[in-house]
Amino acid sequence: xxxxxxxxxxxxxxxxxxxxxxxxxxxxxxxxxxxxxxxxxxxxxxxxxxxxxxxxxxxxxxxxxxxxxxxxxxxxxxxxxxxxxxxxxxxxxxxxxxxxxxxxxxxxxxxxxxxxxxxxxxxxxxxx
Numbered sequence: 001x002x003x004x005x006x007x008x009x010x011x012x013x014x015x016x017x018x019x020x021x022x023x024x025x026x027x028x029x030x031x032x033x034x035x036x037x038x039x040x041x042x043x044x045x046x047x048x049x050x051x052x053x054x055x056x057x058x059x060x061x062x063x064x065x066x067x068x069x070x071x072x073x074x075x076x077x078x079x080x081x082x083x084x085x086x087x088x089x090x091x092x093x094x095x096x097x098x099x100x101x102x103x104x105x106x107x108x109x110x111x112x113x114x115x116x117x118x119x120x121x122x123x124x125x126x127x128x
């Protein structure tokens with residue numbers, strides 16, 4: 001059983017980071033770390049881990065690694081942190097990925113619309 005399954009997310013981060021130290025080129029471990037940070041609402045740490053996973057997965061062909069979902073989740077992390085402008089930018093970057101899967105592009109479009117609505121309600125302009 002994993003620490004995450006027991007709700008012990010800080011311990012899970014520690015274990016995943018130990019594993020990542022042993023296998024530093026493993027993008028999936030970084031994605032797992034990011035997921036734990038999302039659960040802990042440590043969004044900046046999650047973004048950093050997702051970005052590291054993307055760096056490690058970049059040589060992989062589109063759709064073969066965690067790249068698309070990591071980019072999408074960076075947008076989600078910004079959204080949860082209340083940084084709607086940054087979320088919109090992240091979702092747009094996600095859709096710009098060559099061969100971005102349709103289902104991910106649709107999710108990005110939906111999240112952009114939500115962020116734009118929130119910004120409008122807050123009286124803040126949408127990013128260009």
